Amino acid sequence: MPTLQAQAIALKAKLYRGFADSSRLSILEALREGALTVSAIVEKTGLSRTNVSNHLRCLSDCDLVTSEAQGRYTLYQLSHPQIAALLTLTEEILRDIARGMYECTNYTEEHPSFQEKESTDE
Template identity: 40%
Template sequence: MSIIRDGENTDLALGAKLFRGLGDPTRLAILRTLAGGERRVVDLVGEIGTSQPNISGHLACLKDCGLVTDRPQGRAVFYALATPELFDVLRSAESLLEATGHQIALCPNFEEGVS
């Protein structure tokens, strides 16, 4: 007997896909930075401290998934969070980490590089 109703498998898979997208430290850093407002790639490189190709690749991924939008202005392109709900998810995650971060840090099931 399954406790998952029809259609829930799809919803769960979609939710898992979202959290895998948020599970990369660089993408999470980009989103957290964009929560403070629009940024160009060069701004993100300076604030996050990684290479331009790395930032650009992660931005392309986030944009393909509909989590980030871009706005050309002259020769510059500004990136922003696509929806305010994403900011709410990030804020909720930070609250959860405040409450359980020490347990998550000690959890042997989710070590870095192990999935």
């Protein structure tokens, strides 16, 4: 049985996987400004409606976004204000380390260990 520390680390890794997909991250970034409908998210992100709907379902299942029906529309918003704060903090960190991240080849989808790790993590 994993230790509590190992479980906590695994849970953190799972949270960060929610942010790791560029489509999900685009949606979260769009929702930083406030609640939006699917159509508004599609417009802000340039993603297809199907892609947005699929990722919103994922983000909702993991409690990163919440939804509220308003007439014939559903409004989506970040589930916690600290998610927006985390995105802001990420920008601040990237200002300091952007060059290293840009040049890093370890976290690209083309990197062999990335594909192996991602396929065994699920």
